[in-house]
Amino acid sequence: MSDSPSAADGHLPDKRQVAASFSRAANSYDSVAALQRAVGHELLRRLPQGFAPERWLDLGCGTGYFSRALAERFPGSDGLALDIAEGMLRHARPQGGARRFVAGDAEHMPLAGGTQQLIFSSLAVQWCADFAAVLAEARRVLQPGGVFAFSSLCVGTLQELRDSWQAVDGFVHVNRFRRLEDYQDLCAASGFLPLDLGSEPQVLHYADLRTLTHELKALGAHNLNPGRPGGLTGRARIRALAEAYEGFRQPTGLPATYQVVYGVLKKED
Template identity: 35%
Template sequence: MVNPAVAIDMFNSTSNKEKQAIQAAFSKAAHTYDRSAEFQRQVADTLLSYLPTDLTGLRILDVGCGTGYCCEALLKRGACVVAFDLSSVMLEKAKERCGDHNITYIQGDAEDLPFMDDEFDGVVSSLALQWCQDLSVPLREMKRISHNKSKVIFSTLLDGSLFELKKAWSKVDLYQHVNDFITPSMVKIALAQSECNNFTLHCTSVEMTYSSALALMKDLKGIGATHLPNGRSSGLLSKEKLLAVEEAYQLFRSELNHLPATYQVGYGVISND
């Protein structure tokens, strides 16, 4: 694993303070991530279905690998894997899961991949790219490092994700408590800007269910997805506010007595033909 002390300097400008905050959020959540990541595993399984089941001998990069769920699946298919993440703590958890055989661990920034052109036989990135400020930048980088005849596959959250939670909070105060995500059209624009000409984008809804709004918010905190962009204040989460958002969320309770949390997910497949 790359020593954080000698890792790429990702925080050498004011704008990159945002990345530092994201890194801190996910590093803090590394030890609780897997307990709260059922949705993330579902999306990863769907994303990996776009790759062949036999990847023997192929060198695959996992961008934003987190605790290594995709890495483990790729290893089982015979791939030689490079696990890549902004957080060194996440990489440590990935190493606990995947070990050292046929896998290496590198800390770095998806917007500036430290690899040569045409170096990989494929690139995977599941639910990581939504944390990049400009989606076209990591897409261009992933395309650059993958050779002809290879695939780049990614999943990202889209506009409308967690609309129930956003609506409930809007009844409580005027602060932003839920992240905004880009539209499918904006993803296609980013793909065009990154010169990814041969691609498909499949967009779908995934509904998870919870017993309470608090249970959903605990899961979001558990995976580190509570960072809001540009230092926007989310306000103080007093007991009164939490009770108020819980009450507001009841509007969405189903006949089965479950509270839904709806995600909009985009699955992209870029073919380097």
């Protein structure tokens, strides 16, 4: 089974499943989103120095945490937040930050062209099967000189969990992600000027397997792949998985590695 999904091979989850899963997770998401916060703040740090957009879009806004962070960073700016998951938008709207919260798809944004100076998207575009379409839409929606800043996940994410499941059975239990090289190639072909593009690992540690799997479910980011096993996972298989994962244990706990992609792209004047 390939670890490098494309729009054509059906390796990324159906976006209706993604929307439903994240809608269900809206109330629990913020309680377990330490990685998401750290990655988003790092993406904010990578914005060009002195860049102060008057109009911005938080693409894949989730609970609206970074809509509020953007509003705080750019006081007096006009913010728009967009997400495919209605449950997330219902959670985000009362907390403010953006002027408007809109349901929409990153691959087909319901927005006029040339209206935004910044598109900020943290840990959302990994769920989009057609990243070339996301890039084209971002380029369409941005004004000349505008910036598309995104973070995502690439191959190697949750590799310890993937390898442990591989020792138990041959099913797809862990979400698949694109290769870093795919992001680099697609960005190079997009017409954007890349200001920053690369990946960095983030490793979290857990006391036990149950804590990790509970967190993935609370985030709405548990296995959404086509080809995942149906029905309940038997206790014997869970015990086998836990035993396999113990082989990765470090003094600080069971590691879960996230390979984080950061991209900052400019639409040339």
